[in-house]
Amino acid sequence: WYNIATGLAVPASQPKPEGDTWVHGRRETNTMPQWAGSCWYYLRYLDPQNPRAIADRKLLEYWGTPDLYVGGAEHAVLHLLYARFWHMFLHDLGVVPQPEPFRKLFHQGIILGDDGEKKSKSRGNVANPDAVIHEYGTDALRLYLMFLGPLEAMKPWNPRGIEGVFRFLNKVWRECLGEDGRTHPKISDSATDAPALERLLHETIRKVGEDIEGLRFNTAISQMMIFVNAVQKAPTVSRRTMLAFLQLLAPFAPHLAEELWARLGEKPSILHAPWPVYDAAKLVVEQVKLVFQVNGRYRGDQLVPIGFAEAEAVALAHKHPRVMPHLAGKTVKKVIYVPGRILNLVVE
Numbered sequence: 001w002y003n004i005a006t007g008l009a010v011p012a013s014q015p016k017p018e019g020d021t022w023v024h025g026r027r028e029t030n031t032m033p034q035w036a037g038s039c040w041y042y043l044r045y046l047d048p049q050n051p052r053a054i055a056d057r058k059l060l061e062y063w064g065t066p067d068l069y070v071g072g073a074e075h076a077v078l079h080l081l082y083a084r085f086w087h088m089f090l091h092d093l094g095v096v097p098q099p100e101p102f103r104k105l106f107h108q109g110i111i112l113g114d115d116g117e118k119k120s121k122s123r124g125n126v127a128n129p130d131a132v133i134h135e136y137g138t139d140a141l142r143l144y145l146m147f148l149g150p151l152e153a154m155k156p157w158n159p160r161g162i163e164g165v166f167r168f169l170n171k172v173w174r175e176c177l178g179e180d181g182r183t184h185p186k187i188s189d190s191a192t193d194a195p196a197l198e199r200l201l202h203e204t205i206r207k208v209g210e211d212i213e214g215l216r217f218n219t220a221i222s223q224m225m226i227f228v229n230a231v232q233k234a235p236t237v238s239r240r241t242m243l244a245f246l247q248l249l250a251p252f253a254p255h256l257a258e259e260l261w262a263r264l265g266e267k268p269s270i271l272h273a274p275w276p277v278y279d280a281a282k283l284v285v286e287q288v289k290l291v292f293q294v295n296g297r298y299r300g301d302q303l304v305p306i307g308f309a310e311a312e313a314v315a316l317a318h319k320h321p322r323v324m325p326h327l328a329g330k331t332v333k334k335v336i337y338v339p340g341r342i343l344n345l346v347v348e
Helices: 034-038 057-063 075-093 129-136 138-147 159-176 195-213 217-233 239-249 254-263 310-319
Strands: 069-071 105-107 287-294 297-305 332-338 342-347
Touching (some): 069 075, 129 138, 138 159, 138 254, 159 254, 195 217, 195 239, 217 239, 239 254, 287 310, 297 310, 310 332
Parallel strands (some): 069 105, 287 342
Antiparallel strands (some): 287 297, 332 342
């Protein structure tokens, strides 16, 4: 019983006190703020149906805490600080075995509007993803957001920029499938990749894998674009090469990659395929491009073996058809040589 005039309370087990100001009520025991629940949800996920504890001790010890927390800097107080307080409190009580809640923290950047202001519902300048998805698809939107720039940077939203990644995805589709919707004629099990394409594949496997680990999604996408351009120029491509590329693309464009994986006859889902492994031996470069300059101006280039000596480079420059006219009748006063990169001949 609750007295609305005085604020006094009497247990419901007792008779109703006299007076019109007493009403029957139920005490509200859930007075914790919503942040209290959001501070330990990652623990409850491990054992959500447990009626006796936050989670079973064995599960807490097995799964541990999140390896990586990605969130905005604005959450540093409203969530991260509170979560750390609650976790350390539970650790002091002996409820959780780990003293800290998150092993690694990464603050992502924010998306800016056309006016340079942060996009937010309160400002009314948000972009509706449904409209973008309707026109370009979910994969294109995902890829565009990752391709905008470094994850930690502030990036301006430009709806016209999505057309570039949309064309890239269309190119991937055309290089995998012919006009009849079947495997592209230049893809086969018997095809042998050119050494340059094979090396580029292994470079792409290495870079995409390392960039995912480092959260450098934009540069991983750039590398995949370089690879697809090389595939487009190749007369033939081995089937295993295209399948390996689709596995790299899957985390970024899962719907397209899954569809192409199935159309190329692969089962089960691409999600069950092991991540490609690069061969370090395939990354060894035997030749490099040496640029020839005369008085600091580009005059030609040529592939030369690794470790090409300066004297050999100078002799090669004098025989190069595009460099020879700029050396005829002139005296070489100085030679500037950066092995494997530039040969600059200063003449007069």
